[in-house]
Amino acid sequence: MPVAGMPAAGRGSERTTLIQGARVYDRAGDIHRPPIRDVIVEGNRIASVTAPDDSADVKARIADAAADKRPDAAVIDGRDKLLIPGLVNAHYHSYDVLAKGRFEDMPFDVWALHSQPAYWGKRSKAELRARTLLGAMECLRHGITTIQDMNSLVPQDEETLDVVLAAYAEVGIRVVFSIAVRDIAALDIEPFLPPNMPADVTAIVSGKPGNAKADLAFVEAQIKRLAPLSERLHWALSPSGPQRCSTPLLEGIAALSDRYKLPVFTHVYETRAQLAKARSHYPSHGGSLVRYMADVGLLTARTTLAHSVYVTRTEIDRIAEAGAGVVHNPLANLKLKNGVAPLLDIKRAGINLALGCDNCSCSDCQNLFQSMKFFTLLSGGMDTEPTGIHAQHAMEAATVGGARAVGLEGEIGEVRPGMLADLALIDLTDLAYQPFNSAARQLVFSETGRGVHTVMVGGRVVLEAGRLITVDEVAFRAELAEVMQTVDKDYEQIVARHKAAIPYLLEANRNLKNADLDVSRLIGDAE
Numbered sequence: 001m002p003v004a005g006m007p008a009a010g011r012g013s014e015r016t017t018l019i020q021g022a023r024v025y026d027r028a029g030d031i032h033r034p035p036i037r038d039v040i041v042e043g044n045r046i047a048s049v050t051a052p053d054d055s056a057d058v059k060a061r062i063a064d065a066a067a068d069k070r071p072d073a074a075v076i077d078g079r080d081k082l083l084i085p086g087l088v089n090a091h092y093h094s095y096d097v098l099a100k101g102r103f104e105d106m107p108f109d110v111w112a113l114h115s116q117p118a119y120w121g122k123r124s125k126a127e128l129r130a131r132t133l134l135g136a137m138e139c140l141r142h143g144i145t146t147i148q149d150m151n152s153l154v155p156q157d158e159e160t161l162d163v164v165l166a167a168y169a170e171v172g173i174r175v176v177f178s179i180a181v182r183d184i185a186a187l188d189i190e191p192f193l194p195p196n197m198p199a200d201v202t203a204i205v206s207g208k209p210g211n212a213k214a215d216l217a218f219v220e221a222q223i224k225r226l227a228p229l230s231e232r233l234h235w236a237l238s239p240s241g242p243q244r245c246s247t248p249l250l251e252g253i254a255a256l257s258d259r260y261k262l263p264v265f266t267h268v269y270e271t272r273a274q275l276a277k278a279r280s281h282y283p284s285h286g287g288s289l290v291r292y293m294a295d296v297g298l299l300t301a302r303t304t305l306a307h308s309v310y311v312t313r314t315e316i317d318r319i320a321e322a323g324a325g326v327v328h329n330p331l332a333n334l335k336l337k338n339g340v341a342p343l344l345d346i347k348r349a350g351i352n353l354a355l356g357c358d359n360c361s362c363s364d365c366q367n368l369f370q371s372m373k374f375f376t377l378l379s380g381g382m383d384t385e386p387t388g389i390h391a392q393h394a395m396e397a398a399t400v401g402g403a404r405a406v407g408l409e410g411e412i413g414e415v416r417p418g419m420l421a422d423l424a425l426i427d428l429t430d431l432a433y434q435p436f437n438s439a440a441r442q443l444v445f446s447e448t449g450r451g452v453h454t455v456m457v458g459g460r461v462v463l464e465a466g467r468l469i470t471v472d473e474v475a476f477r478a479e480l481a482e483v484m485q486t487v488d489k490d491y492e493q494i495v496a497r498h499k500a501a502i503p504y505l506l507e508a509n510r511n512l513k514n515a516d517l518d519v520s521r522l523i524g525d526a527e
């Protein structure tokens, strides 16, 4: 039964929660010293955001019911806290979470040689579960309530998918899940590999081509099988990258996106090798991956391009005209030596910008506070004039920008009545906020993630006082330790097996560096 005198709760839960006395971050309001508000959450949605004196009787009834320990009412003390919309990690892969901290100083293709799921083969259910939980746990701990998991299922079967989705349901994060597909095996850097490589090295770097029809059939079968989707689960579509997919596969994804109105996420121009490939392999599309996407019907307002490091001015305009978006992943771009995306031009073109943390094995954390800080600071390496990229824009990219990218605009990303209650409470007594001068700036420039106190997803509290309450963290650590025994052994084998390929990939990387291409995205060149 709902608490007397209050409107009936929304679907999913009958609980009414009063978050009392928090400063509430509203991008349209005072972003530096947000006003103190009370927020009522009914079921999975925000019912009201009001001044402390408003609707006192309703709030008193919730407080009384909570004091009586009724299961349908709760009060969260928001004093000395800042309530922000849960952050949206708009580019992420859960498959290599367990490789956090493994790699350093590796160009993209050497890193891929160690981290890509195809090289690891089928994993146990325990490992699939552990890695999915762990990545989501770290996200929640850092105030991320929605992730876009672009997942390469190995093998691509229902059992693997179901284990991953069950782990997401258990931990309680919102996931916009996509099954990554590709049917062209060749590495992007393949044209730069030296000739006459030994057969064993050729075998390692060649890969196996996929099957467009089978991929499309599998993805659509899962969309149908899992309908209607459970709470907090949403679909997206993911061709791995335009140059890794045949035209029929890309056209098939475009058709699925249109049929089911699903967002599309794909890697575009993450690396210099992808730039080279665009120029050499797509002459009939002007040497442009962006134009190729447009030509196959995949550059739409539902599409978000991950990275876009090597986009040109003309391509930026084309992306803007199509209403497509970009998800910026500064940590991974820098860690893998891919350079810096032309953020100022992308932002000034009015393109929807979202932020991601990308793979754990090339960002080593799922922490959008780091991505937000990089996003704002990198612009300082592009222009000596004021750039107009401020902390509030980083917050917008991490909230409403992400929401729009994942197809949940108007549902998540703001603390407004009617929206899903995906929220994070930040502890303003943390040293990051002493003294308290600006919510927006201190969130972006000072917060490490340490101040994240309470997190709610769809009205359900999943983290309290910095501790996950949906997962027993002590038991989980034991589970993880068990799983890692196998992972560590398999990792040693992969290192031994792939060692011979590294000098050839490094040579290819040097050839690529010296190639005469029309775009450069490295900074700090002394010449």
Ligand SMILES: [Zn+2]
Binding pocket: 091, 092, 093, 267, 306, 358, 359
């Ligand atoms: Zn990625």
